Amino acid sequence: MPYTAATVQLLSPEGTLVHSDASEQYLPYVDKLSDDALQEFHRHMVVMRRFDIEAANLQRQGQLALWVPSHGQEAAQVGSALAAKPQDHLFPSYREHVIALMRGVDPITILSMFRGLSHGGWDPKEHSNFHLYTLVIGSQTLHATGYAMGLNLDGLAGTGDPDKDTAVMVYFGDGSTSQGDVSEAMVFAASYQTPQVFFLQNNHWAISVPVSRQSRTPLYLRGEGFGIPSVQIDGNDVLASFAVSKANLDAARAGEGPRFIEALTYRMGAHTTSDDPSKYRDNSELEFWAQRDPITRFDTYLRGRGASQAFFDEIAAEGDDLAADIRKRITELPVPASSTMFDNVYSDPHPLMDAERAALADFEASFEEGN
Amino acid sequence: MTETMTMAKALNEGMRAALARDSRVLLMGEDIGPLGGVFRVTEGLQAEFGDKRVLDTPLAESGIVGTAIGLAMSGFRPVCEIQFDGFIFPGFDQITSQLAKLTARHEGTLTMPVVIRVPYGGHIGAVEHHQESPEAYFAHTPGLRLLSPATPHDAYWMIQEAIASNDPVMFFEPKSRYWQKGEVDRESAGIATHSSRVVREGTEVTLVGHGAIVSMLLQAAELAAEEGTSVEVVDLRSLSPIDFDPIVASAQKTGRVVVVQEAPGNVSVGSEVAATVAERAFYSLEAPVLRVSGYDTPFPPAKLESVYLPSVDRILDAVDRALAY
Ligand SMILES: Cc1ncc(C[n+]2csc(CCOP(=O)(O)OP(=O)(O)O)c2C)c(N)n1
Ligand SMILES: [Mg+2]
Numbered sequence: 001m002p003y004t005a006a007t008v009q010l011l012s013p014e015g016t017l018v019h020s021d022a023s024e025q026y027l028p029y030v031d032k033l034s035d036d037a038l039q040e041f042h043r044h045m046v047v048m049r050r051f052d053i054e055a056a057n058l059q060r061q062g063q064l065a066l067w068v069p070s071h072g073q074e075a076a077q078v079g080s081a082l083a084a085k086p087q088d089h090l091f092p093s094y095r096e097h098v099i100a101l102m103r104g105v106d107p108i109t110i111l112s113m114f115r116g117l118s119h120g121g122w123d124p125k126e127h128s129n130f131h132l133y134t135l136v137i138g139s140q141t142l143h144a145t146g147y148a149m150g151l152n153l154d155g156l157a158g159t160g161d162p163d164k165d166t167a168v169m170v171y172f173g174d175g176s177t178s179q180g181d182v183s184e185a186m187v188f189a190a191s192y193q194t195p196q197v198f199f200l201q202n203n204h205w206a207i208s209v210p211v212s213r214q215s216r217t218p219l220y221l222r223g224e225g226f227g228i229p230s231v232q233i234d235g236n237d238v239l240a241s242f243a244v245s246k247a248n249l250d251a252a253r254a255g256e257g258p259r260f261i262e263a264l265t266y267r268m269g270a271h272t273t274s275d276d277p278s279k280y281r282d283n284s285e286l287e288f289w290a291q292r293d294p295i296t297r298f299d300t301y302l303r304g305r306g307a308s309q310a311f312f313d314e315i316a317a318e319g320d321d322l323a324a325d326i327r328k329r330i331t332e333l334p335v336p337a338s339s340t341m342f343d344n345v346y347s348d349p350h351p352l353m354d355a356e357r358a359a360l361a362d363f364e365a366s367f368e369e370g371n
Numbered sequence: 372m373t374e375t376m377t378m379a380k381a382l383n384e385g386m387r388a389a390l391a392r393d394s395r396v397l398l399m400g401e402d403i404g405p406l407g408g409v410f411r412v413t414e415g416l417q418a419e420f421g422d423k424r425v426l427d428t429p430l431a432e433s434g435i436v437g438t439a440i441g442l443a444m445s446g447f448r449p450v451c452e453i454q455f456d457g458f459i460f461p462g463f464d465q466i467t468s469q470l471a472k473l474t475a476r477h478e479g480t481l482t483m484p485v486v487i488r489v490p491y492g493g494h495i496g497a498v499e500h501h502q503e504s505p506e507a508y509f510a511h512t513p514g515l516r517l518l519s520p521a522t523p524h525d526a527y528w529m530i531q532e533a534i535a536s537n538d539p540v541m542f543f544e545p546k547s548r549y550w551q552k553g554e555v556d557r558e559s560a561g562i563a564t565h566s567s568r569v570v571r572e573g574t575e576v577t578l579v580g581h582g583a584i585v586s587m588l589l590q591a592a593e594l595a596a597e598e599g600t601s602v603e604v605v606d607l608r609s610l611s612p613i614d615f616d617p618i619v620a621s622a623q624k625t626g627r628v629v630v631v632q633e634a635p636g637n638v639s640v641g642s643e644v645a646a647t648v649a650e651r652a653f654y655s656l657e658a659p660v661l662r663v664s665g666y667d668t669p670f671p672p673a674k675l676e677s678v679y680l681p682s683v684d685r686i687l688d689a690v691d692r693a694l695a696y
Binding site for chain 2: 116
């Protein structure tokens with residue numbers, strides 16, 4: 001049982017609001033939410049899970065080389081992303097597909113990476129400041145901190161103007177906390193009092209390695225050790241994820257310095273479609289977390305508030321439509337021309353690129369001429 | 372007596388033998404315990420030797436290499452697994468600034484028997500950072516030795532050679548060959564330390580390569596033979612030091628050399644082979660030494676890897692160009 005009295009939980013696994021010392025300061029954020037806003041949380045989580053299932057199917061059918069499932073982590077991701085303002089910059093790791101979608105990245109763009117057609121390719125400026133995935137564990141935490149240092153230098157935090165003040169949110173996993181880069185990011189963030197929130201999804205596993213191998217202390221206390229105010233939340237509670245992220249992003253935007261959130265959640269599926277968790281973890285753990293599913297509890301909560309069956313049918317249909325759409329479009333994606341390899345290695349002209357582009361073109365032409 | 376096994380199994384057997392022979396040998400790396408590594412190369416070794424000999428480490432390559440250095444200082448012989456080629460770089464400082472130099476800084480009183488295993492190279496259709504060939508960075512670093520087997524038999528013996536070395540060894544494993552089977556002779560005398568090897572004899576052109584490329588060179592040689600061209604193939608096996616004698620002898624015989632590698636060609640291992648052949652076999656050469664390499668771009672998305680990587684066609688094209696001089 002990873003939760004303690006300090007863990008912020010606003011919605012219990014049974015779908016009822018929790019009143020506790022830890023929750024009291026955050027409940028007002030929830031009180032302000034309309035039924036429509038709450039249904040929006042659910043819509044994102046349900047559609048995401050459907051997308052995730054479809055992507056895994058596509059991998060099985062050979063349409064994707066790999067898929068990185070996010071099943072079980074919907075609440076941590078959706079709540080925190082909905083707490084961010086449009087001007088905030090979000091730096092993902094590689095599992096935050098729903099946030100990409102929420103920020104306007106075409107789902108097919110995400111799938112293209114896993115089909116082997118691109119390494120990312122979207123422009124964060126055009127997709128609501130959602131940055132590229134980073135596969136090298138932990139690296140993005142430093143980029144986020146640097147971006148936030150830039151916000152400070154540009155006077156974009158702590159001005160009191162709600163449309164101007166900006167924060168950065170960076171996503172990373174429990175395994176990544178062992179990387180030097182992640183500690184260094186916290187050192188810089190604390191040192192320069194950056195407007196940013198470190199959002200750790202502790203899904204309890206780094207491939208086959210349990211979080212106990214990475215840390216003997218609850219990970220949010222790491223943040224405290226660096227002088228960053230830190231809090232642990234029930235990451236399967238979308239309301240806690242939203243409210244705590246909102247409070248901390250507000251503080252960061254107001255110029256109060258960095259914050260650290262550890263969201264306790266669980267990787268319900270395999271690490272990726274190449275992984276076989278039966279080799280290293282047992283099912284009792286899975287059952288514990290299945291009973292704390294983020295979507296089930298929120299479903300109960302919404303029904304208790306009187307959400308209609310029509311709403312649930314509608315979001316299920318939206319998920320199915322999205323699945324059908326990606327299933328169709330995935331096979332229509334063109335393979336980029338070979339010459340694209342050379343196109344953006346440098347911003348300025350480079351003789352080696354020109355020479356190799358020409359050599360490859362000649363080589364390919366020699367086959368076309370039937371030589 | 373020989374047995375048929377995959378390269379993954381041969382490496383596993385080589386490490387099992389080293390663990391059994393010397394209680395100071397340790398394995399360490401991410402996911403190498405119960406999972407047996409993402410490529411299953413260490414499968415069963417933690418169960419057999421215990422978690423004090425086979426360590427599932429925290430997720431930190433600088434940590435793995437840095438602590439391996441300390442373990443070597445306290446008399447152990449650590450064998451580190453880096454999960455994929457593209458993830459070695461968080462450990463780069465510890466490898467190049469520390470591991471490679473400590474024996475020299477101790478003026479010879481300290482040995483650094485650390486092995487760093489790196490699954491490397493393309494042909495597996497994987498996502499970014501999972502198909503790279505970073506060997507040149509390390510071959511360029513004084514103080515490191517580099518090995519890369521091309522067959523299960525060589526893998527079985529070379530991993531043991533690496534573990535027996537008192538110097539740090541970067542051990543590059545061609546991951547696309549992990550599941551290829553071959554004959555392993557466990558009772559042979561092993562193989563000579565840091566030796567390259569002629570794997571096919573020929574008279575007109577010499578092809579030189581290492582790792583996964585070697586089987587492609589043999590395929591190219593076969594096709595060239597059908598067209599009436601006799602091709603010799605040399606497997607480098609050791610990238611630092613490079614055993615130049617068999618390569619130079621081959622160049623003197625054929626007069627034409629093509630060096631092939633998956634890594635980007637610019638300032639690469641292949642460049643070194645080309646330069647040395649030019650220096651040592653100049654009067655025998657009928658053509659300049661040619662290189663066929665990965666392009667000098669980041670490893671592209673997987674659907675373009677067959678264009679980026681050397682192919683039999685690109686190799687035969689270079690053979691033709693060499694013959695045309
Ligand atoms: C520097 C580096 N080393 C190793 C890997 C291989 N790898 C990919 S994901 C992963 C585990 C990551 O665990 P965690 O940070 O908890 O994130 P999660 O996958 O659970 O979301 C590892 C070891 C990598 N991508 N980058
Ligand atoms: Mg994790």
